[in-house]
Amino acid sequence: MTGILHYRRLIGGILLGMLFLSCASMKTLQPEHQLESYESRNISVDSSLNRDPVMNALIEPYREDMEAQMNVVIGYAAMDLIKGKPEAPLNNFVADLMLQKAREEHDKPVAVALTNLGGLRVEIPEGPITRGKIYEVMPFENELVVIELTGVQLITLAKEIGEIGGEAIAGMKIEYVGDRLSKFAVQGKIVEGDSLYGLVTTDYLSSPGRNRFSILSSGPRTFLGITLRDAILQKIEKLHADGEKVSVEIDGRMIVREKP
Amino acid sequence: MNRRDFIRNALIAGTALQFPHIWIKNSRADQKLFKLCILQTNDTHSRIDPFPMDGGRNQGLGGIARRASLVNRIRNQNPNTLLLDAGDVLQGTPYFNLFKGKLEYQTMTACGYDVSTLGNHEFDNGVDSLANALQYARFDIVNCNYEFGNTALRPIVKRFVTRQVGPFRVGITGVGISFEDLVSPKNHKGVTYEKPYHILQSVVNYLRKDLSCQLVIVLSHLGYRYDEDRPSDVEMAGEVNGIDWIIGGHTHTFMDAPDTIISKGGHQTGILQVGWAGILLGKTDFLFDNKKLVAFKSESTLIDDTDTGQLAAAEQFS
Numbered sequence: 001m002t003g004i005l006h007y008r009r010l011i012g013g014i015l016l017g018m019l020f021l022s023c024a025s026m027k028t029l030q031p032e033h034q035l036e037s038y039e040s041r042n043i044s045v046d047s048s049l050n051r052d053p054v055m056n057a058l059i060e061p062y063r064e065d066m067e068a069q070m071n072v073v074i075g076y077a078a079m080d081l082i083k084g085k086p087e088a089p090l091n092n093f094v095a096d097l098m099l100q101k102a103r104e105e106h107d108k109p110v111a112v113a114l115t116n117l118g119g120l121r122v123e124i125p126e127g128p129i130t131r132g133k134i135y136e137v138m139p140f141e142n143e144l145v146v147i148e149l150t151g152v153q154l155i156t157l158a159k160e161i162g163e164i165g166g167e168a169i170a171g172m173k174i175e176y177v178g179d180r181l182s183k184f185a186v187q188g189k190i191v192e193g194d195s196l197y198g199l200v201t202t203d204y205l206s207s208p209g210r211n212r213f214s215i216l217s218s219g220p221r222t223f224l225g226i227t228l229r230d231a232i233l234q235k236i237e238k239l240h241a242d243g244e245k246v247s248v249e250i251d252g253r254m255i256v257r258e259k260p
Numbered sequence: 261m262n263r264r265d266f267i268r269n270a271l272i273a274g275t276a277l278q279f280p281h282i283w284i285k286n287s288r289a290d291q292k293l294f295k296l297c298i299l300q301t302n303d304t305h306s307r308i309d310p311f312p313m314d315g316g317r318n319q320g321l322g323g324i325a326r327r328a329s330l331v332n333r334i335r336n337q338n339p340n341t342l343l344l345d346a347g348d349v350l351q352g353t354p355y356f357n358l359f360k361g362k363l364e365y366q367t368m369t370a371c372g373y374d375v376s377t378l379g380n381h382e383f384d385n386g387v388d389s390l391a392n393a394l395q396y397a398r399f400d401i402v403n404c405n406y407e408f409g410n411t412a413l414r415p416i417v418k419r420f421v422t423r424q425v426g427p428f429r430v431g432i433t434g435v436g437i438s439f440e441d442l443v444s445p446k447n448h449k450g451v452t453y454e455k456p457y458h459i460l461q462s463v464v465n466y467l468r469k470d471l472s473c474q475l476v477i478v479l480s481h482l483g484y485r486y487d488e489d490r491p492s493d494v495e496m497a498g499e500v501n502g503i504d505w506i507i508g509g510h511t512h513t514f515m516d517a518p519d520t521i522i523s524k525g526g527h528q529t530g531i532l533q534v535g536w537a538g539i540l541l542g543k544t545d546f547l548f549d550n551k552k553l554v555a556f557k558s559e560s561t562l563i564d565d566t567d568t569g570q571l572a573a574a575e576q577f578s
Binding site: 049050051052054055056058059062063065066069070132135136139140141203204207208209210211212 | 308309323324325326328329330332351352353354355356357358359363366367370371384385440441444445446563564
């Protein structure tokens with residue numbers, strides 16, 4: 001370690017010497033605003049830090065409250081719920097429960113669901129699931145919204161999903177090969193261009209002014225009055241009450257392949 | 261050394277590690293210089309407690325109670341110290357979901373923060389929720405490139421502040437990132453973004469010339485640098501003249517050493533960003549010879565946690 005530090009110090013010295021020369025040459029511009037040479041080194045400190053007692057006393061009641069709420073086990077995962085492209089268990093679990101929730105809450109048919117994998121922040125390991133884990137998966141207050149798209153718009157969306165290698169989807173099957181949409185079905189049927197299809201997503205993903213999936217903000221949105229996080233929590237709690245664990249199948253709904 | 265190696269090495273050594281980077285003119289090093297200390301964090305993201313001991317790469321690191329101890333220790337050594345932050349204080353742990361930002365700003369107040377700015381995640385629960393949370397911040401919030409209209413934030417956020425430190429006046433302002441694709445329109449309703457450089461230049465000129473600040477600092481939530489064409493700390497340092505130090509954020513960049521950039525107008529600007537989550541505390545001593553800034557010396561300290569009681573509590577949570 002010490003050797004490495006010395007080595008780094010030496011390299012640093014050489015680089016800094018070069019920097020000094022370049023700065024010195026530029027210094028003629030406005031010398032009063034330029035600093036001069038520098039050296040860089042690493043040192044270690046062997047004392048460790050103690051927690052500040054005043055700060056700790058301030059945090060403690062909040063920590064107890066937070067832990068009492070977040071450490072509660074609300075259900076079990078029968079498998080590792082990982083996320084990934086093009087298709088993975090966490091993707092399908094979340095998109096499926098969005099579709100199910102939207103069908104319960106919305107007064108018109110909802111055909112498909114879409115959310116972004118970037119918004120699912122961590123994965124759920126096999127075993128007990130705490131409330132806190134779901135807050136980590138979905139920390140944002142994103143609300144479920146339903147929009148209506150024509151079949152033509154839905155095809156445009158499916159292409160965009162394929163282009164980026166997949167997202168969390170439900171109710172539709174996308175097969176994207178090379179740079180084109182080779183198969184696309186909604187509820188197992190071919191999409192009709194001028195029919196209307198209900199799509200559930202989040203207010204975040206469908207907010208105006210976004211570049212990605214901009215078609216989601218092209219029409220009016222119906223807010224379902226429930227956050228995506230609450231929808232996930234309720235689904236796991238429901239499964240648990242029915243004596244079931246979270247288990248998800250990969251069913252080939254999202255396929256992305258290079259051109260053969 | 262990348263961040264992962266750095267943390268691994270630090271853990272192998274079993275100590276807190278400091279890695280100072282010193283800019284100093286040798287001939288002046290022995291003279292009596294005034295030392296003005298700037299401490300900095302960015303993107304602390306509601307990490308009140310250290311990361312839980314769950315096998316993750318950051319386990320046991322960070323925690324504001326340890327940061328407070330370190331800050332107090334530094335302030336005892338040098339009372340001419342300011343503690344600053346570059347935003348994204350909020351979002352990332354259930355503390356934010358449950359208490360809506362109150363605890364983050366209360367603990368920052370208790371830690372002795374002087375000034376912070378607004379990151380994009382400050383807006384996650386909307387403008388009114390942020391204004392409520394900021395009632396608990398007994399320190400200044402600065403930003404010069406958001407227009408706050410008639411929102412509840414307008415009386416709270418200042419364009420800039422100055423602080424007298426010993427015989428020197430420090431000017432501090434802040435710049436925020438574009439809301440596009442980052443903040444839902446309903447969550448920044450009534451607050452609009454302006455491209456930062458032009459307005460920042462006028463603020464910096466005012467601080468330096470009209471208010472005679474000897475040190476001008478920008479708290480920036482723009483991000484360190486980008487391949488695509490969008491405002492960044494590196495670009496800002498080149499375009500805007502007269503900034504001495506940029507406290508960076510947003511990109512969660514762990515920098516081994518500060519960057520130094522010479523602006524178009526020939527002013528030398530330092531940039532430092534210290535990762536995220538309060539894993540590091542950045543410390544930079546600005547050395548003044550008479551009324552003139554002659555050098556700076558920068559080091560970052562890893563906030564690690566070997567307090568077993570604390571680790572047990574963290575493990576319970578994980």
